[in-house]
Amino acid sequence: MKSFLSLFYLILILVGFYGIFNKVESKHSETQKITLFSEAFGNKNHPAILLNAGAGSQSIVWADVFCKKLAEKRYFVIRYDYRDTGLSSQVQDEITPYTIHDLAKDALNILKKYHIQKGHIVGFSMGGQIAQFLGAYYPDHVLSLILIGTSTDFKPGFDAFEGKFKNEGLSPPNQNYVTWATRQVDLDAQTLDEKVEDYIKTWRYLDGNSPRFNKDYYRNEGIRNYTRTKLHKPYLKHARAMKSSFKDHKKAPSLIKSPTLILQGAQDPVFGIDHGKKLNSQIKNSTLLIWDDFAHAISPQNFDRIIEEIDRFIKSHF
Template sequence: MATHTELFVESGGLRLWTERFDSPGDPAVLLVMGTAAPAPGWPEDLVAALVDGGLQAVRYDHRDTGRSDHVDFAATPYSLAGLAADAEAVLDGHGLAAAHVVGASLGGAIGQWLAVHRPQRVLTLTAIMTGPMGHSPGPAWARALAGQAPDPSDLPPPSPRFLAHLTHRATLPQGTREEYVAANLETWRILGGEALPFDEPAARRFVEASYDLTADHSCALNHDLAGRRLTDDRLAPLSAIQAPTLVLHGTEDPLRPLPHGRALAAEIPESLFREIPGMGHSFFSPGIPRHIAALVLEHLGRHAPLS
């Protein structure tokens, strides 16, 4: 019988909220969410499928999200390495020497950082809807926002529909809970793409939880600031990754189009790349969470025994 445990762990003086679903002795998977997303960004269906498949699952609120501590970024800026240190602290807090690391979006970059710089902590790596951690999307975004043609030597920018949404969203009020939920729900609708149905109830539950659990919503911007810091440690070659790696990417991702996932897989030796037909940059389409969980379990089953 799986048990559920909530635990605060410490990372460099910060308290991070974590939870663990486990049966004693099961292999552990660490779920690392994306930018400004607390633990509920990992859908309950996905977590349940992993646990039912013989894993213990750990997820957590990043710093500056949810129940974890918030940071004055101007006074104490951090980078991807700081977020990776948080992931290590979560493993330490739960007494895990290593885990199967599954990261989505920014979480996929954190997983890459760990696989390169802390290989002993990563049994396998699954990177979802992300690209190479050493790639800067800034120039492609700047060209797109200026109405210039994409640079054919660079990875593509977000879709015009998504960029137009960002411009519109900047005009929307978000001072009240209702305004915050409405604005963020529309963002997730756009991120989901246009090919698959949008699971609005699931997205609404996540957005409402994000609002209710977070004390200072302005701190969510800190992840964007950290993600833009292209420090030397992010430029380390991904060819150093030895953990068996699965790269999953939606064919309709409007934020990081499909070539981002392909580029990541091309840099990691012997990695497996799987396209998810119709998936955008979210899990909020019916059936997607369990489909992703099934692919993760298949990947782990090829490289590690599952009970």
């Protein structure tokens, strides 16, 4: 039971419970009878950027305005729903659960659908794990990696929610966050308004209780999150995928050869600064950027500077 709860709790960590340039193209890609929904922004002739969200999150965590602004930098920007999220297929995986390798292959199929051989891969939280797998195990399809709020090792998070706090290895999630997230499990939101209020509270916490937190933005995103799809419980499946991939994840960073930018927040309650530093030490061709006021959310007050750093990094290497 404790192990089961740890899977659920960890997802609270990783997702929070849950014009040429303005042209948007939507597609469904099929892989092994799984249909994946994606949208693209910008000109197909520009370099491709594939956005990978956190565990359990829909593609819309990468907001429309974020994608459009990034496309205005002369990129072809793609966001997509993971299996079991958004408008993609629900997968019956009780017999053979999928792994991060499977999710990485899904990402490759998205690129293939748009006839893209190589792309720049952006990954947030679990999306950063997927990005690392792409860079390590499928390098022929990767130009560069941008890793945001992620780690070389997710095991400390699982251990923390099982009550196993260790004094060695990478730091666990913030103890206050573990306590707070555990309490969230007891919430029994039923109505749309209740769910949206929980959504706002969760992202406020993941955003480090920033004084610039945009409540109206997250209210609108929460409504969209819960009215866009009926698939609202992918968390355990994504957690199983992460937990089954610890071994390959630990090996991945040292195998990455693509230029890599690591964005780490000093206020991140999930992955402390040591996680970003560890990534930086293990990925040979990497650059670490630490923001003192950044936490664990792709929030609107950070859109412009995230976009600027992505653009600066890519154009400095290509």
